[in-house]
Amino acid sequence: MRFIAPALVLLVAAFLLPLLYVVYLSFGGSSPSLEKYAAIATEPLYRQVLLNSVYISVVSTGLTLLLGYPIAYHLEAQPPRRRTVLMILVLMPFWTSILVKSFAFTVILGKSGIINSFLQWATGMEGHLPMLFNRFGVVVGMTHFLLPFMVFTVLASLLTQGPELRRAANVMGATRLTIFWRIIFPLSLPGVMAGILICMIMSMAMFITPALLGGRGDLMISNLVEFHVRDTLDWEMASALAVCLLAITGVFCIGIARVRGGQLFGEEG
């Protein structure tokens, strides 16, 4: 207990209390009211932003799964040495600053960016594909950000399977396709579910990517929080939005705990 005390003090003082203060403000602070929540529920702006967030998150998470599962599967099939080397390809972007990535995507996707320049040169046509400051840009940036998380989660569940079941199925005459669809994939489903939920939590709360790669119409909840803090100075509204985001996260966390058999982090013993 005494070992935990310093961490506990820090997190109560600089995490729990601030969060409680946000909740307090969201209900109107010293003059309690549900005004802000009512506005979120009724005003079209908020409904639009919520829809944006859900749309972008679902599409990005889906793309992440489609790309991440084959990567995880490919990594798992490698001999350990090669896997370690290939893992660096996934770890590198994981540890790269999101600003570096966002900057790179503005250069890659922009009006006179790498892709458009190449297309102009190759086709000889004027004009460009709009890929930046719109939903496409946000989804690309988001997918890139989420991909390592999906790969790690799915890879972990593939690695715990072990070769015995596959060998047994193989001996019993199952083809590779049958083995994948009847054994490997169903057994990896908890990992896939956890990966989807983790990606949803992160994408719903994404701030930098929509701010830098999206356009006016691609605001997400986080951007709205910042808008109210910086531009309208409506802290109560910002707090109410933050509490909504927290609630959404909470629901997904319950989902994660479910698929992990009661463990949220898999570490709490």
Add this chain to the structure above:
Amino acid sequence: MAEMVRLDGITKAYGETVALHPTDLSIREGEFVTLLGPSGSGKTTLLNLIAGSTAPSAGEIWLKGRDVTQVPANRRELGMVFQNYALFPHMTVAQNVAFPLTLRRRPRAEIRREVMRALELVHLPHVAKRKPRELSGGQQQRIAIARSLVYNPSLILMDEPLGALDRKLREALQFEIKKLHEELRMTVLYVTHDQEEALTMSNRICLMNEGRMEQVAPPQEMYFRPATEFAAGFLGVSNIIRVAVEGRGAIRVGERFALSGVPGLTAAPGEVVPVMIRPEAIRLAAGSAAENVLEAEVEDVVFLGGVTNLVVRTGQGERFTVRQLTRRSDAGWQGGMPVSLSFDASDVVPLNGAAPQ
């Protein structure tokens, strides 16, 4: 000789479950005592209590005439050898063995001398500069033993130290530990679930079952005069049957077989008591002509090399295992053969406390 360890009603309970019922035990200086029992019998709990890594629920632990019940593990002056060796991977062999001496702030020259002496005792002075992971399992355990005795602790605890080694190595190390014990007059409390190990190494065996001490006795006595059905069944092969008591020291085993002068039989006439007869104490003859024998039929013959085990069944349906030295001439035992059994009253061991301890 002086008393090294005394346990007074030591008890350990986790909530409702009792891991160790109140237990008394006394170990003399220089004695080699083995805690023997199946897993979950409480032997590891008892060892941890003495080591100080768990606190007892009740009772007292005395070491060398000092009550150490409340003394933390690091001030009990004990040595311990673990099944997984527990050598520090970040230290060399010499640093490992020197560790307890550096803790005691011994002069450097003395440490070097004592470390070499300990390594020589386990015949491994040449690996001093290596790291533990470069050594084989057997070598690592010998280093662990050297480390446990280098500072002359009053008692060395050994927790299944040979459990991770293969049979041949185990036997070699049993011999070495035994020799070290005799040369250095160390006091050892040894935990194992291997009955042969307990029989070969110990001065006394303390047989444990379901959190209780079933019997404490020297190996010979433990084997020949087990006190309970559990003790009889756990050590070696035994035939346990129920017999009617007919008089003082007299029992009836079958219609035509009665014995008198059974030692240690205290039950009153008319009672039915369990007794044990070892398979090698039973005489076997073909046919059923003789007087005062138990008639039976051979059910199964198991050839084990030097000895042959026969499973026979009496008319009353009791099964006996009989062990015979294999001779080429009598290789003719076959299933279904009628045989007659007999044994001496002195080989009959009354169980469940019927014998005075």
Add this chain to the structure above:
Amino acid sequence: MARQTTIEERVPSAATRLIAWLGYAFLLMPSLVVLPMSFGTGTEFDFPPKSFSLDLYREYFSEPSWVASTLTSLQVAAASAALSLLIGGLAAYGIVRYQFRGKKLLTIFLLSPMLVPTIVVALALYLYLGIARATGTTWGLILCHAVVCVPYVIVTMMAGLRQVDRNLEIAATIMGASWFGVLTRVTIPLLRPTILASGLFAFLISFDEVVISFFVSGVRTQTLPVKMYSTIHWEISPVLAAVSSLLTILSLGICILVAALQKER
């Protein structure tokens, strides 16, 4: 003749391999674009650059606002990594080595900053520091970053501590080592790679942290990521390529260092 493929060979199908390699390429793309671009010249975005120079790096190192924000980031990251390593390490030790009531709930609480959206933490700390009049102070920023780093330190240190054989600590205790002796002579030496790795991770998390810093840092305590954020947002200057390359190399260096540490373990 049909070739027997055993499942042990585990060669993924061509389609899987194709998607996987496309995925690797996608993952690496930003770094691969940024590095060559950083050696370009002057004011235009050219890829690949027409001529190579160190102009952009020179610009980065001679512009006081870039240097100042870099120094702030280094300072904050070093301090918050040290702080979170100390208190996170202690917490992990307490969680792994001791049993107490409400342990599971407490662990979830200590790790929860990992799951709470950064924007929510950022807003909360912004309002909170406003009350405490600590907005824009360096120590405020360090504390905020420590909140985010501590859970990561706890998780890595817990995993590392679970790898340390409990019997080694018991053995040292029985040989006479005190609690402190066991910690300094056995546990910490065995944990050295884990301690270094979690310290490096904490440093990198703090160094790259942008959302919270964006809310709570002031003009004089602007961190490098905040400076980058506003530069990308408002003007997109080519010097960003040089900054990004340096950050990429920092991440790569720390990754390789951690991988090497794991091998040592």
